[in-house]
Amino acid sequence: MDTIARHILDLSRRHMLRGATGLAALAALAPAAGRAQDQPAFRGYPFTLGVASGDPAPDGFVLWTRLAPEPLQPDGGMAHAALQVGWEVAEDERFMRIAASGTAIARPELAHAVHVEVAGLAPGRPFFYRFRAGTEVSRVGRARTAPAAGAAPARLRFVTAGCQHYEHGHFTAWAHVAAEQELDFVFHYGDYIYEYRGRAPGQPGWGPRVRQHLGEEIMSLPDYRLRYAQYRADPDLQAAHAAHPFLVSYDDHEVDNNWAGEISEENGRGRFPVSVPPEVFVLRKAAAFQAWYEHMPVRRAAIPRGPDITAYRRLDFGTMARVHVLDTRQFRDDQPCGDGAKPACPEVFRPEAQMLGAAQESWLLEGLTDSPARWNILAQQVPMMRRELRGGGISMDKWDAYPAARQRLLDGLAERRTPNPVVLSGDVHVALASTIRQRPEDAGSAPVATEFTATSITSEGDGAEMTPAGEEILRRNPDIALFHARRGYCVSEAEASRMTTEFVALPFVTRAEAPRQTAAKLVIEAGRAGVQQG
Known part of the structure; x- marks a missing residue:
């Protein structure tokens, strides 16, 4: 059993x-x-x-x-x-x-x-x-409840977490989240479920097989409902939800790996023998969004209308923090250069590139104008930091492949003098911390924001403290101050003068009952963008 x-x-x-x-x-x-x-x-x-x-x-x-x-x-x-x-x-x-x-x-x-x-x-x-x-x-x-409008709480404490592949390990990290004291919220950045088919024992596939998905790759509304039920029945995940309020968003695997707008992973990508046209993919999106809404503690404003959903929203926590929960999937352009990780092709530099879409981008900049908050948190999915990979390549699924969209946002932060912007992200299954400069490709540009990327809850199994890829990332990207590839989550505590983020790591997830460990503790000083050691 x-x-x-x-x-x-x-x-x-x-x-x-x-x-x-x-x-x-x-x-x-x-x-x-x-x-x-x-x-x-x-x-x-x-x-x-x-x-x-x-x-x-x-x-x-x-x-x-x-x-x-x-x-x-x-x-x-x-x-x-x-x-x-x-x-x-x-x-x-x-x-x-x-x-x-x-x-x-x-x-x-x-x-x-x-x-x-x-x-x-x-x-x-x-x-x-x-x-x-x-x-x-x-x-x-x-x-x-959140603090009253205009109230000045002494602190705000929250967790950032996501990427919980059921087959890759036990949800012990969620048991540790449940035990965290006095959290104001848990930000779940996405990949709450994974859409892949269940793997039989001995069957090859991505990551370890510790538990097994039920059924094939999910496509229909009953499929998605069953997958959510399998994840939601996990006692550690239930404990975390019962202990703290969640701010939830979604990334790609709630629908289909690396989907973008109305484009599925299988559309126009050479390794897939049969392409999925947009008018067919939106049927799958509609089923996925309905099941997501059915299983998340979100307001009626997020009820999907077929393949369309409004999941981005803004929450204020007194004058301590304004949290912008973003959607970096539904309104973005298709990944350039055929997706993957590779050197930039000319398509990367298109000036009209969209990651948030025009309406959400305008809404975000409006909320960053004259913000009353000490800390302005952009709670989103994929790393915004400059992240040059081995061989000088970039990931076509991250903000690096949409530099014009990123530049519009960073210029907006600088022009508005938005107080203390902090970017939260996940997706890449490693812990990262980085200073973000107004022009990320220019090492002499002024810092404008700080980013904390949470590692995965289970995805890719036990992981390691350091990997060859991590050593290469640190060597090529001096603004990245931390790389850690164990599983876990982040705990941040914001005060008027500083925000401290603890990177929590688990030594293993392929076995149950892993202890809670601290991989690193980093600090942002108010009024000074960038990462300092805690």
Whole structure:
């Protein structure tokens, strides 16, 4: 029996043992009318995929769950009927001081996922929440409101993490994230799932095989839903979601490796025997975006409209930080030069190059104008830093291959004198820290921003502290101050005078229960772009 199956069975056993205590708790949650509709008979415990909160505001946040008594079966083991789900938010973990409560509808059209936008709460403090469906009660989650507008909190503490290939290792890093103290949020930059087919034992493929994806490469809405359910059933990932609010975005593997706009990886790339035209690829995007929305704690504004979704958004945390959650996939041009890593071809230098798209780029620059925040955080997916690779090549999937788009953004930061820009990124499965100059190719140009790239949660397996490729990157790129290729995440703490980022590393992920280690601790001094040692 694999880890997920054991976890689901354990949830069912614990549910049966709750007895009178659980039933007593339900009395306070049950609405005065409509009890028959609110008490369906489930084939098992319906909250097998856990709970989550996200997108904190000064007066509330989003709450999420999904009813799935048989999460790895079609439709999660649910009938095609809408059900009422109760929810409560309390000031204390025992739910003696209720701050808000209500009901929501779990609809079959959205895989019986529930998104509740809670409002009217006090700012800058933790809350506890839970859900009820019939006689069943979810685990308790912990959320947190953002500081009030204009408030000056003493600090802001957050995690940056992503790239969690299920087959490549155990999600032990998420257990360590769950144990981190007093986080204001977790920024998940993307690659929440991987779309690849499951690998049988001994079958060759990318990375180690520690666990196995169910099914083939995912294409349809039921495929994507099943893949999310397999990931969401992981107990360590559930623990992290229950412990802290998340700010989520997506990268490529939520849809298809290295997709760009309406262009799939298979379109016009020589190593694929059959090309996928854009009008066909958008059908896959629509399925992927719907499943992403169904499984993420995001607001109704992110409900996709077919292959289109608005996932970029802005969140303020008092005067300490303004966080711009960006989308570097949906609006970008196709990768130049046929993708891959290679020396730049003339297509790289096209002046009209788009990474964010005109509308999102304008929105971002507007939000960076007269920002009231001490720190302005660009929470996005792929490295923005200059990263010259072996042989003088660049990665065509990163900002390096879109230099005109990057230059417009960096010029915008400089012209607006945006206070303390910090770029968060991931995607490359190594930890990096870099000073970003206004003209990244010019070593004499003034520093304008600092970037922290989080390594992967599991992708590519155990990794190493240093690799030959890492030594080459450090040699060729003097503005890059750190390279580390173990798995893990970043913990950042912003204060008025500085931001300190700890690069957390795990010595292994191909076995469970790896200890938490510190790979490095770096500092940004307010008013001084660039990386200093902590």
